[in-house]
Amino acid sequence: MQLELSVDRSSPVPLYFQLSQQLEAAIEHGTLTPGSLLGNEIELAARLGLSRPTVRQAIQSLVDKGLLVRRRGVGTQVVHSQVKRPLELSSLYDDLEAAGQRPATKVLVNTVEPASAEVAAALGVAEDSDVHRVERLRLAHGEPMAYLCNFLPPGLIALDTDQLETTGLYRLMRAAGITLHSARQSIGARSATAPEAKRLAEQAGAPLLTMQRVTFDDTGRAVEYGTHTYRPTRYSFEFQLLVRT
Amino acid sequence: MQLELSVDRSSPVPLYFQLSQQLEAAIEHGTLTPGSLLGNEIELAARLGLSRPTVRQAIQSLVDKGLLVRRRGVGTQVVHSQVKRPLELSSLYDDLEAAGQRPATKVLVNTVEPASAEVAAALGVAEDSDVHRVERLRLAHGEPMAYLCNFLPPGLIALDTDQLETTGLYRLMRAAGITLHSARQSIGARSATAPEAKRLAEQAGAPLLTMQRVTFDDTGRAVEYGTHTYRPTRYSFEFQLLVRT
DNA sequence: GAGTGGTCTAGACCACACG
């Protein structure tokens, strides 16, 4: 069966992007089955009236996503194993929403305070300089799921408590025009202290999953530092990752 | 100051790769300071005697690594925050070795047995069909750090106990010509059962960090399924990740 | 308006896999 592909040269969408989207949709949809060969690049370019570099660019973007594999002398194949979700800078809010869990957020603290040494080091600001402190409890189905404590440098975004209760922090930052670039994360575990246990409706000493994260924008500024604790019976970190080549 | 760049056209190493390596080294070395502009692509191409697409390919590879940021109408800049380690399919053995911890491995079990339903589902093999089972204790400085239980489909690699004690599983697979492609991971936490606690020299009920992983090669075969437990006082998952754009 | 990266073309030669 012949795959239907076409590009619209009058569209402002780049040609390689149009092609990669169509290929991705065909893979997602099962029209291109795992293991099937894509056909050689020259022929594909001729069929679409594109140059080979343009077709290569489209294919390369899907190789980078892990959907296709290229073998010299063989061809380009659709990967067998379905790549579900590449690891991304995930927002717990988005994660829960995607899982259909209707997340709720309760803002416990939303204030400005002097930075501790730890916070100052993480955000790259002077010690005792003002930073925002936000503490939130994230619930799903009315059950506490995670306790989130975040610090932000001043003047970055307006931290409105109502907004914080209806969406995630990353969405607020993106909406404010901040381009997130990278994050440094650390995931661990430890026993709950008495106040932690109380907040999360666990028993003191219960195991907790912990995550610390510093997020940077594309200018290299630290835009957020967070220390989070999760109830491991309710949440775990799941992700797919690709091998660097 | 002018950055010294040159390419060797007689080398079998691709020109774009030579260039990207030199740029990466200059960033690492501090010759290219964070925030500095790289100079426009046309001029850079002319200076090196390369075509612009080749120079772009070199720059793009570093953008993908998170070392550079491009802005239309502005230029290409070195990212401020140092990207340390991109998240990769990490081997605990390599992690420990990189941290100078001289890892040691004790093979507890190395056998072939019928696959349980869970293992069969993860590896995509028939239930009760033969699979390798390897249980290892990973130590650093003589202290137990993690308990690793892995399952592998038969006929993939020879699992020599001596080799397993001197290197990591991923190295053995790569050495056997297996091209690792992607992995699906889940990281969580729970309380140690009595036998788990004993293995890791912890107390029963102590918090443990857990990781489950299925690894696929580039043909889509599952090549490994592992369930690991870590002592959270000795180990945490640390990684840097880039935001998908 | 000037300068930058973003996209695109129409070729070319090479390296590798497979029969």
Next chain:
DNA sequence: GTGTGGTCTAGACCACTCC
């Protein structure tokens, strides 16, 4: 040997940013 992807060239025009 044949076919594939891997690399490379020398241009071109456009979109965006900044002055």
